[in-house]
Amino acid sequence: MMAQNTEVRKRPQLREVEGIPLQTATVDNWSQIQKFEAKPDDLLICTYPKSGTTWIQEIVDMIEQNGDLEKCQRTIIQHRHPFIEWARPPQPSGVEKAKAMPSPRILRTHLPTQLLPPSFWENNCKFLYVARNAKDCMVSYYHFQRMCQILPDPGTWEDYFETFISGKVCWGPWYDHVKGWWEIKDRYQILYLFYEDLKRDPKQEIQKVMKFMGKNLDETVLDTIVQETSFEKMKENPMTNRSTIPKSILDLSISPFMRKGTVGDWKNHFTVAQNERFDEIYRKKMEGTSVNFCLEL
Ligand code: A3P
Numbered sequence: 001m002m003a004q005n006t007e008v009r010k011r012p013q014l015r016e017v018e019g020i021p022l023q024t025a026t027v028d029n030w031s032q033i034q035k036f037e038a039k040p041d042d043l044l045i046c047t048y049p050k051s052g053t054t055w056i057q058e059i060v061d062m063i064e065q066n067g068d069l070e071k072c073q074r075t076i077i078q079h080r081h082p083f084i085e086w087a088r089p090p091q092p093s094g095v096e097k098a099k100a101m102p103s104p105r106i107l108r109t110h111l112p113t114q115l116l117p118p119s120f121w122e123n124n125c126k127f128l129y130v131a132r133n134a135k136d137c138m139v140s141y142y143h144f145q146r147m148c149q150i151l152p153d154p155g156t157w158e159d160y161f162e163t164f165i166s167g168k169v170c171w172g173p174w175y176d177h178v179k180g181w182w183e184i185k186d187r188y189q190i191l192y193l194f195y196e197d198l199k200r201d202p203k204q205e206i207q208k209v210m211k212f213m214g215k216n217l218d219e220t221v222l223d224t225i226v227q228e229t230s231f232e233k234m235k236e237n238p239m240t241n242r243s244t245i246p247k248s249i250l251d252l253s254i255s256p257f258m259r260k261g262t263v264g265d266w267k268n269h270f271t272v273a274q275n276e277r278f279d280e281i282y283r284k285k286m287e288g289t290s291v292n293f294c295l296e297l
Pocket of ligand 1 (some may be wrong): 048229258
């Protein structure tokens with residue numbers, strides 16, 4: 001019991017920027033992040049947490065490397081695309097890593113549109129957004145927070161359900177994030193994809209990404225990318241499965257990073273009452289938007 005309490009105390013709290021909870025080191029570094037200088041040929045991978053960021057990163061990298069798996073094994077996935085709001089002194093920040101990267105750069109963020117450094121809009125960069133249905137996102141985020149020692153302790157599933165629906169999680173409310181990026185998708189160069197479509201028809205979605213990146217790979221290369229970016233392959237791949245991260249940051253004995261990779265796992269977590277309450281809140285929060293999610297395949 002004592003040990004458990006100590007563990008809970010060690011978990012950090014979040015701080016807010018414009019009402020959006022973020023990690024303390026990100027908030028400390030906020031002016032550097034806001035001054036980030038994007039370049040016109042930057043491609044920014046944007047996601048709400050737990051929406052398939054790692055998956056789309058691996059897909060983008062495999063396309064960039066023309067399907068050469070060995071080149072994708074050059075380093076762990078977190079090091080391939082600088083995470084612009086990432087800060088963890090004394091390590092170089094995401095901004096510093098991006099600055100040091102030769103162009104054309106591929107970067108990533110979990111920031112909602114209103115917090116994105118303005119130079120991304122000014123430079124009309126390409127944005128690749130992946131959205132995942134809220135219920136599966138919540139389940140995935142819950143298990144992630146159980147094992148991620150640098151995010152707040154999620155408490156029980158019942159506690160977390162309330163935290164998530166009120167948007168008091170790192171990077172803020174799911175609803176505003178997916179709506180924010182959806183609503184501007186026709187004004188900027190945004191390819192808006194869904195996790196569920198990637199699951200249903202990976203080849204078709206990978207083809208969309210390839211075209212968006214201005215690449216033209218032949219069928220056999222595409223088939224290799226589909227195979228190598230499957231959940232099963234990425235779960236076994238030490239460059240994508242987070243197995244090299246110290247336990248003090250990600251405790252994979254609590255929950256694996258590559259956990260289930262399915263659509264509809266929420267059904268194994270939500271009670272009937274929680275589901276009804278969630279649907280009611282969801283209706284209100286998502287009123288008036290045309291973005292539509294699939295909850296099962
Ligand atoms: P689950 O926890 O539901 O399994 P992120 O990279 O944004 O943190 O998202 C992690 C989620 O994406 C996890 O979901 C993980 O299993 C899933 N994921 C990662 N790679 C995947 C793949 N190749 N296919 C399907 N799901 C994948």
